[in-house]
Amino acid sequence: MTTTTTAIRLASRAAHLPPSATAALDAHAKHLIASGVDVINLTSGEPAFPTVEPAARAAAAAIEEDFTRYTPAAGIPELRTAVAAYLNRHATSYAAEDVVITAGAKQALHYAFNVLLDQGDEVLIPAPYWVSYPHMVTLAGGVPVEVHPAPDGGLKITPDQVRKAITPRTRVLLLNSPANPSGAVYTRDELAALADVAVEHDLTLISDEICDHWVYGSAFTSVAALSPEVAARTLTIGGVSKTFAMTGWRIGWVAAPASVAKVISAVQSHTASAPSSISQRAALGALTADLEEELDKRRAALDERRRSTLQALAAVPGVRVDADARGAFFVFADVSGTYGHRVGDRTITSAADFAELLLARAKVAVVPGADFAAPDHVRISYTVPPERLSEALERIAGFVTTLTRG
Ligand SMILES: Cc1ncc(COP(=O)(O)O)c(C=O)c1O
Known part of the structure; x- marks a missing residue:
C-alpha cells in the first residue's frame, strides 16, 4: 500500500520539478512493448549497441x-x-x-x-x-x-x-x-x-x-x-x-x-x-583499449541510419527536416505542416498531438518538442536496428497519408 497523505512540506525549488519527459516517454513505450504491443521506440537517447567489450x-x-x-x-x-x-x-x-x-x-x-x-x-x-x-x-x-x-x-x-x-x-x-x-x-x-x-x-x-x-x-x-x-x-x-x-x-x-x-x-x-x-x-x-575500428564502424552504421531517416522524412508531406542534422543520433522534424489535419475525430494542433496519434495509430514512439522549447517539432532517434528503422519510417509516412484535411 502506498502512503498518499503527507505532512511533509517540500522546498519550492523541488516541489514543481517534473520528471524528465524523455525518460517518461521512453518508459511508456517500453511498457507498451513489454505488454505485447508492436511499438517501434524512436524516443531513446542512447545508441542500441552493446557496451564495448x-x-x-x-x-x-x-x-x-x-x-x-x-x-x-x-x-x-x-x-x-x-x-x-x-x-x-x-x-x-x-x-x-x-x-x-x-x-x-x-x-x-x-x-x-x-x-x-x-x-x-x-x-x-x-x-x-x-x-x-x-x-x-x-x-x-x-x-x-x-x-x-x-x-x-x-x-x-x-x-x-x-x-x-x-x-x-x-x-x-x-x-x-x-x-x-x-x-x-x-x-x-x-x-x-x-x-x-x-x-x-x-x-x-x-x-x-x-x-x-x-x-x-x-x-x-x-x-x-x-x-x-x-x-x-x-x-x-x-x-x-x-x-x-x-x-x-x-x-x-x-x-x-x-x-x-x-x-x-x-x-x-x-x-x-x-x-x-x-x-x-x-x-x-x-x-x-584500441577501439578505434569498432567505434568507427558504429559511427558509420548510425550515419547510414541518419541518411535514410533524413531522406525518408524529406519525402513526407507536412514534415520538414533540417538537413543540417550532422551529429548525435537525432533528427528533429517540424510537423507544423500537419496542423489542422484530422485523424478520425481528432485534429492535430501541436507536435504533442502528432506524437500521441502517431503512437496510437501507427505504433511509433517519438518525443514531442515542447520540453525542448520547440513545440512544433518531434525528436526522432535513429538508433534502432536498420530493419526496424525502415519499418518505422514507412509507418510514419503511412500515418501522414491517412490524415485528412480538417
Ligand atoms: C546532451 C546531453 N548531455 C548529457 C547527458 C547525460 O549523459 P550521462 O549518461 O553521461 O549522464 C545526456 C543524456 O541523454 C545528453 O543528451
Whole structure:
C-alpha cells in the first residue's frame, strides 16, 4: 500500500520539478512493448549497441580483485589521466588534475551549475535544448534564459542572439555541440564567434560534449581547444555513456582549470563520495583499449541510419527536416505542416498531438518538442536496428497519408 497523505512540506525549488519527459516517454513505450504491443521506440537517447567489450572485462576484473571501496573523490588517478589524454585528442591541453570523474555527464553538469551560480544568476541556454538543462539551473538557484535561433535560421544560435540575451546577471553560456535534440553541429568558426561573446562579457562557458564521437561528415571542435583564453573560462562536460554504449555504468566527467576542478571534487566528496569504483575501472578499460575500428564502424552504421531517416522524412508531406542534422543520433522534424489535419475525430494542433496519434495509430514512439522549447517539432532517434528503422519510417509516412484535411 502506498502512503498518499503527507505532512511533509517540500522546498519550492523541488516541489514543481517534473520528471524528465524523455525518460517518461521512453518508459511508456517500453511498457507498451513489454505488454505485447508492436511499438517501434524512436524516443531513446542512447545508441542500441552493446557496451564495448574491454569495459565489461575491466569491470569483471575489478570485482574479482575486490576493487570495491571508496575511491578518491575526484576519481581514480589512472582514469583522470586517461580522460585528459582522451580529451586532448581534440587539441585541448588538459592534465589529470583538471578532471573530475562523476556519475555520468548529468551529475557533472549538476555540479557545474552548483559551483558557478549564486541565487538569481542567469544561464543562457540555446534552444532547442536538452530537457534537463533548465531544471538543473533552477535546482542550483539560477535562472535559465532561452536563446532561440531565428525562425528561418536553422537550429543554431548566433552571437548577436546571445548578446541580446545578456543582462548584468548573466554568468554562464551553455553550449552543446553536437546538440540534443536537434543533431546540429556547430563549426569551429561558429563556436569561436560564440566564445568571443563569452570573453567580451566575462561569461563562463559550459560545453556539453557528450556526443563528441557522433559527428558525421563534418569535424568536431572542442570549445576548450579554441584558445588558452577560452579554455581558462570553460568547463568541458563529457562521459563514456554514448560513445562506448555505457549509459548504465554512470561514468562522466568535467574538465576545467584545476582550481575549479578542486572545488567540484570537494562538492562530490560531500555528496556522492565518488562514482562506483567498478564503473571507473570499466571506463578506464574502455578509454585505454584500441577501439578505434569498432567505434568507427558504429559511427558509420548510425550515419547510414541518419541518411535514410533524413531522406525518408524529406519525402513526407507536412514534415520538414533540417538537413543540417550532422551529429548525435537525432533528427528533429517540424510537423507544423500537419496542423489542422484530422485523424478520425481528432485534429492535430501541436507536435504533442502528432506524437500521441502517431503512437496510437501507427505504433511509433517519438518525443514531442515542447520540453525542448520547440513545440512544433518531434525528436526522432535513429538508433534502432536498420530493419526496424525502415519499418518505422514507412509507418510514419503511412500515418501522414491517412490524415485528412480538417
Ligand atoms: C546532451 C546531453 N548531455 C548529457 C547527458 C547525460 O549523459 P550521462 O549518461 O553521461 O549522464 C545526456 C543524456 O541523454 C545528453 O543528451
